[in-house]
Amino acid sequence: MNTTARRWTQRPADSTWGDWGADDQLGRLNLITPAKVLEGLREAREGRTFCLSLPLDCPGNRVLNPRRAPPHLQPTVRGELPNMTYPLSRDNASLTDVICDDTVTLALQYSTQWDSLAHMGQWFDADGDGQPEMCFYNGFRAGEDVIGPLDYRHEKAGEPLPATDRAPGAYRLGIENMAATCVQGRAVMVDLKRQFGAVPLRVGYDELREAMEAQHVVVEPGDMLCLRTGLDEALLDVYRTQNGKALEGGFAGLDGRDEALRRWIVDSNVAALISDNVAVEFLPAAPSDDARYPSHPLHDLCLFRLGVHLGELWHLSELADWLHAHGRNRFLLTAPPLRLPRAVGSPVTPVATV
Incomplete structure (x- = not known):
């Protein structure tokens, strides 16, 4: 393990920074080896395929995020x-x-999407000098590797400085790195809706373990874990009717502040986390007792520390029902994002083969 990468002298707790080299931009996608791809291929027994993407203009309005407009x-x-x-x-x-x-004209994370490792970073003292820097996975830096039109690293009196003359974007950790791997391997389904109903539940380790045990799910290193909550069905109802009532009750999501769940994600060596909900994790997150803390604790753990890509707003319900009816929970997943340089997220049309 390399713990002296060029960009940092100390790494966050429970991180994989440097584990695959100082310049690694893939994180735990490195665990999807040729052997894992073959494991996924062995799950393709019937040749039946499922499209795991919602229509990319679903739900058709800004109900999920006011900053992301429908495609034009x-x-x-x-x-x-x-x-x-x-x-x-x-x-x-x-x-x-x-x-x-x-x-x-498309907001890249409007509907079914992948988050790149450049989607969310943190203030972290990577240099070990007591002064935090704006960092991303593996110590890549804001203003150097991930460029915005304004530079917030040196704010004075609340005013950001103009950025460099380089076009904004992720020059490191962009989604094109994920696309180049093809993102094909074995995936595993946990059906939270079947276990708990379509309810606004913070899913900690105890709830996840209950669902996995009841559904005989085993997650092994390099697997991609899919979580069905039923939000995809509600979004399709909104898409058809343009009536947002189907979303009012709320839906399940992982509790990013549950320490036992965080430990399980670290120890499981899961390669990616995917859900049909908005953020994989339940938002707003549970309160924190720390003086400084991330608003998206699961994004912090996965994107910033572990290098675990997050798939959001996937269409999982049809597949989950089929798997349950056939006594299965594993399948071959093929899900490359757009190979769009410098993008921090991407729409995706995933294919499950069973």
Whole structure:
């Protein structure tokens, strides 16, 4: 284990910083080895596939996040005219082609998505000098490796400074690193809705263990863990009706402040955590007794410390019901994000094969 990586002299507790090298940008995706891919392939017994993505314009409004607008789809332009059902005979009477071409403005984490390891960092004293820095997984730095249009590292009187002349984005830890691995391997389903109902439950270690034992689920190193809460079904109802009542009761999520659950995530060597809910974890998080603390404790543990990618707003219910009906909980998962350099998240159309 390398604990003297170039960017840091001390690493956070329960972190994997340096375990796969000073410049590693994959975190626990390193555990999805060729052997794990073969384990996943052996779960593909019937050749049946499930699309695990919601429509990428679901729910169709800003009910989940006011900062993320639905996708805006429009034609490209040919000259001054929209390039949609455009007859090329207009330009050349001899041509028979009719062209359609479009473009989209898309919030990359509006619907079914992956969080990259650059999605959330923390203030942390990586240099060991008593002064915290804005850091991301493996000690990559804000303002150097992850660039914003404003530089908040040296705020004076509450005013951020202009950033460098580099375009904003994740020059390290961007989602393209995840895409290059293909993200294919064995996944395991835990059906929280079946165990507890569609209720606003903070799922700690005791609840997770209860569901896993009842459903005979075993999670091994390098597995990707999927958690079905039923929120995907409610979102599809909102998508169809544009009535948000289906979301009013709330849904389950992991309790990121539960120490026993955090220890299980550390010790399990799970490669990724995936849910049909908004953040995998229950938000707002339970209160903390610490003077300084993360608002998203599971994001802190997974993205910042362990290098565990988070999949959110996946469409898991149809697959979960099929697995239950057939006495199974494992399947082959293929889920690469967009290979979009410098992006901190990505839509994804995951495929489960059973």
